[in-house]
Structures are given as C-alpha cells and as structure tokens.
Amino acid sequence: MNKEIIKIKDLKREFTMGNEIVHALKGISFSITEGEFVTIMGSSGSGKSTMLNILGCLDQPTSGLYEIDGVSVKDLNRNQLATIRNEKIGFIFQSYNLLARTSALENVELPLLYNSKVSTEERKERAFKALEMVGLGDRMGHTPSQLSGGQQQRVAIARSLVNNPVMILADEATGNLDTRTSYEIMSLFQELNEKGITITFVTHEPDIATFSSRTIVLKDGNIIKDYLNKDIQSAATELASLPLEPH
Numbered sequence: 654m655n656k657e658i659i660k661i662k663d664l665k666r667e668f669t670m671g672n673e674i675v676h677a678l679k680g681i682s683f684s685i686t687e688g689e690f691v692t693i694m695g696s697s698g699s700g701k702s703t704m705l706n707i708l709g710c711l712d713q714p715t716s717g718l719y720e721i722d723g724v725s726v727k728d729l730n731r732n733q734l735a736t737i738r739n740e741k742i743g744f745i746f747q748s749y750n751l752l753a754r755t756s757a758l759e760n761v762e763l764p765l766l767y768n769s770k771v772s773t774e775e776r777k778e779r780a781f782k783a784l785e786m787v788g789l790g791d792r793m794g795h796t797p798s799q800l801s802g803g804q805q806q807r808v809a810i811a812r813s814l815v816n817n818p819v820m821i822l823a824d825e826a827t828g829n830l831d832t833r834t835s836y837e838i839m840s841l842f843q844e845l846n847e848k849g850i851t852i853t854f855v856t857h858e859p860d861i862a863t864f865s866s867r868t869i870v871l872k873d874g875n876i877i878k879d880y881l882n883k884d885i886q887s888a889a890t891e892l893a894s895l896p897l898e899p900h
C-alpha cells in the first residue's frame with residue numbers, strides 16, 4: 654500500500670468576526686496517498702482557500718489532526734513550519750510568482766538557494782533537469798516577459814519540483830490561462846503524476862477537475878463528494894450532478 658502523504662481528521666477552522674464565529678471548515682477528514690492526483694473543488698466560500706492554507710502550513714486548524722508525510726503540524730513553531738513548507742511542499746500559484754528580471758533557470762534555482770548542502774553546480778544541474786521535465790530546456794535563459802503565460806506557469810511548475818517535495822500544491826494554477834493552454838498545463842500535471850509525483854490541485858472549475866484521478870468537493874465547509882475519476886465521461890457525469898453555484 655502506498656504511503657500516506659496527507660492525513661486529515663475532523664479538521665475544523667473557525668474565524669472570529671466581531672461577535673460572530675465563522676465555521677470555514679466544519680470537521681473534515683480525508684487522506685491522500687503517495688502518487689495520487691487530487692483536485693479539491695468547490696464554489697466561492699466553500700472553504701478551498703482555508704483548506705489550502707492549512708495544507709500548505711500557512712495556517713493552523715482550530716482543532717483536528719493534520720499530518721504531512723507523517724509529521725503532525727500541530728504545535729510546530731514558525732521555523733519548523735517554514736522547514737516543512739520549504740522541504741515537503743512545492744507551491745504553484747495562479748499568477749506564477751516568478752522574479753521578473755531573472756532567467757527561467759535562476760527562477761527554478763531559487764528554492765535550492767536556501768539549501769547549503771547543494772553546490773552551485775548541482776543547483777544549476779537540478780534546475781535545468783526540472784526545466785527539461787516541463788519542456789522548457791531550450792528556454793532557460795529567457796526572462797518571464799520573454800515567455801508566454803503557459804510557459805511562465807511551466808517555469809513555476811519546474812520551480813515547485815526542484816526540491817523533490819513530497820507533494821505539489823497548486824492553487825487555481827490555470828486561472829490566468831486560456832482554455833487550450835489550461836488543458837496543456839493539466840496534461841503536463843498528468844505526465845508528472847504518471848512519473849509518481851503526488852499532486853493536490855485546488856480549483857473551482859469542474860472541467861479542470863476531470864484531469865485529476867480523484868475529486869474532493871467542498872460545500873459550506875464540508876466534504877460533499879469524494880470520488881475517483883475513472884474516466885473523463887464518468888467524471889463529467891459526477892460533476893454535472895453536483896450542486897455547485899457559479900463562481
């Protein structure tokens with residue numbers, strides 16, 4: 654059986670707004686095992702960002718268990734959380750978050766700059782290999798403005814891979830791309846997943862979710878569906894039956 658990368662049990666996140674308590678996550682439980690490609694989907698206000706922030710160790714739950722790669726994040730201090738973020742998770746954002754005047758290769762090298770055990774030579778070699786994995790080996794000297802949106806997102810994906818994280822966490826990673834480029838990026842995620850990379854992808858777009866192998870649907874802070882996308886047709890049928898409001 655594959656290793657559990659994410660384990661969440663009865664996870665709650667509450668926010669205080671004046672005299673009111675907002676129950677953003679109402680007692681969620683699920684696991685993600687090594688090699689899975691999971692979409693967390695839901696309409697606006699369903700709890701996706703709250704979930705993502707907790708998964709990425711940017712926020713802590715009010716109660717419940719969250720373990721990543723066997724480490725319980727509860728009670729970890731700031732430095733320990735930062736180490737988990739740097740070493741165990743590769744982040745990908747909607748707006749790529751690349752340094753503007755810096756080449757693709759240097760952008761991909763960034764996560765390794767903080768690792769004193771990696772020599773300059775090894776850093777460049779690993780960054781180049783990551784760029785090759787996303788099909789941009791021939792663009793390593795280009796700055797972001799010399800690349801298309803899809804290519805910029807590929808650089809960001811290479812950057813997320815370079816540290817060999819246990820999981821990639823993508824936040825609306827196709828949100829700035831046209832439909833064709835979005836599908837190309839999702840096909841790239843599928844290729845990476847076939848190489849064994851564990852992916853958790855947050856989106857509000859049902860057609861994007863069909864590229865993953867499993868979909869977890871949130872509504873009002875609860876999981877209302879958690880199913881395997883055995884094929885595109887069954888995924889589409891499942892998604893069509895969901896009570897999702899437009900975003």
Ligand SMILES: Nc1ncnc2c1ncn2[C@@H]1O[C@H](COP(=O)(O)OP(=O)(O)OP(=O)(O)O)[C@@H](O)[C@H]1O
Nearest residue numbers: 668670675677695696697698699700701702703704
């Ligand atoms: N810092 C906060 N303070 C108070 N309430 C919050 C806070 N963050 C989120 N919430 C509330 O928690 C609920 C879930 O919000 P969340 O941002 O996680 O939803 P979402 O699915 O990511 O929505 P969107 O797709 O619009 O970003 C909402 O009711 C929201 O208003």
